[in-house]
Amino acid sequence: MGYEDMKPPIGRDTRLCMSLSGRPGNAGSRFHNCLYEILGLDYVYKSFSTQDLAAAIGGIRALNVRGCAISMPFKEAVIPLIDDLESSARAIDSVNTIVNDDGRLTGYNTDYVAVRQLLEKRIEKPVPFLLRGSGGMAKAVAAALRDAGFANGTIIARNKMAGQAIADQYGFCWQADLPPDSAPLLINVTPLGMEGKDRDALAFRAEQIAACSTAFDVVAQPVDTPFVRAARAARKSVISGGEVIVLQAVEQFILYTGVSPGADDIYEAARYAHGADVAARIAD
Template sequence: MTKRINKDTQVCMSLAARPSNFGTRFHNYLYEALDLNYLYKAFSPTDLTQAISGVRGLGIRGCAISMPFKEACIPLVDELDASAQAIHSVNTIVNTNGHLKAYNTDYIAIARLLANYKVSPDLVFALRGSGGMAKAVACALKDAGFTRGYIVAIDEASGKQLAELYGYEWRPDTDGIEADLLINATPIGMAGGNDADKLSYSEQEVDKASVICDVVG
C-alpha cells in the first residue's frame, strides 16, 4: 500500500545534532505497516527554543529528542514524567492539545534489556559517558541492583556528579578498570560523527568483557 499524505496526517519528528536516516525510515515503515496516518521527519535544529515552540504551534504530535538536546529541552516543556524527573533527561515529547509532556524511555529500554537478557547485577560495569543517555543507563543499573561500577567521563564535573548520585566511582579513562559489563553512552562510534571510526573500548577490554552494550546509533 502506498502511503497517502492528507490534511489529517499526524506529524512526528526527531531533534538531533546528527539525525539518523534509519530512525526516519523505521518509523515511517511501521506507520505504513500498521496503517497509521502518521509521518515522521528528522531535523537538526539550530535554535532549540524555536524548534520546541514549533512542536507546540504546529501541533506536532510527538517528538524524539537525541544528543545533545536531552537536558536542554527540559525548561521548554510543560510537564515531566516521573522517569524524566528522576534522571533529569528527556528523549520523548508528547504533544496533547498544546500541552507538552516529556518522558525518558531510554531508562525503560535499558531496564528491560538488563531484565530480558538476565544480566547479573553482580557484574562490575564501566559506563562511558555522563550526558543524558548515560544518566538513564546509570539510573537503570542502580535500580537493577548493580553496586560496583565506574562512570568513565572526560568531563570531571559531570562525571563525578553522576557517579556520586548513584554511588559509583568516576574515572577519566578505563586504565586499571576490570569490567565485565561495558556500556557506551557517548557519540564515539556514531555514524557521521568525528569519532565514527573509533572504539569506545579497546579490543583487549572487549575480549575480557562478558556483556557489551552500545546505546548510541
C-alpha cells in the first residue's frame, strides 16, 4: 500500500500545522508531511515567512491552526503574542513551538530537549566548550549544556548585552571575540554557514577545529556547513543541525498530534527530509 492510499484526502476536517521563519525551507514540511502519510493522519504542514508577526499569530488563532514551529528571528519576539509558556520555554525565554488548544496558544521549546538528548548521547562526559551565538537558540543550547553537566564554557558574542546575559544566567564566561586557543567542544549557534550571504563563512578558525574533539553546528540549512565539512575533514566527531532539527521536530509532532512515531517511521521521514546520513545518525 502506498502512502497516498493511507492518508485521508485533504478536506474541511484536515488540521493545519505550519512554521514561521525568516528563511523558510522545505525540510520541516517534508518531515512532518511524510509522517502524516506514514501514519495516516489527517494533517497538512506548510512553511511561511512574515513581515507582520502579530498578524501571523492572530491568523493561527483565527484559523484554528493546530501548531506552529517558530524559527529565527521570531523565537523571542513571539512571547508577548501568546497566552502561556511551558516550563522549558519560560526558563529560556525562547519559543520554538506553539500549540493551539481551542484558541489558547502555549509556547514550548523543543530545541532544548533535542540538544540535551544529543549532548548526553554523543559526548561521554562534560568537557570545556566554546559556544558562538547569543540568540534564542543559543539560550536553548546553553541551558541544555548546563543541565547536562557542562560547567566550563565560554559564550562568544559581539553583542555584549545578549552574550553576557546568557553567560550570567547559565553560569558561563563571556567574551566578544574568538579566543586564540580552542576547546574540546565547539558549538556554532550563529547564521555563519547558513544558506544566504553567510553560506561560505566558517564559524571557527581552522586551527581551532583541528584542536577540538567535537564540532556541533546547529545550522540545518544546509546540514553540510563549512564548519561541518572542515570538522569531518579533520576527522572530528560531528553533531549536525540536521540531527537537532529532526529530534526537535519529533517532539513537535507529538505535541501537535498526540501520536508518538516509531523509530522506523522517524528514520523514513528523516531520510526523506534530510538525507540518509542524518537519518542514519538519528538511528544510531
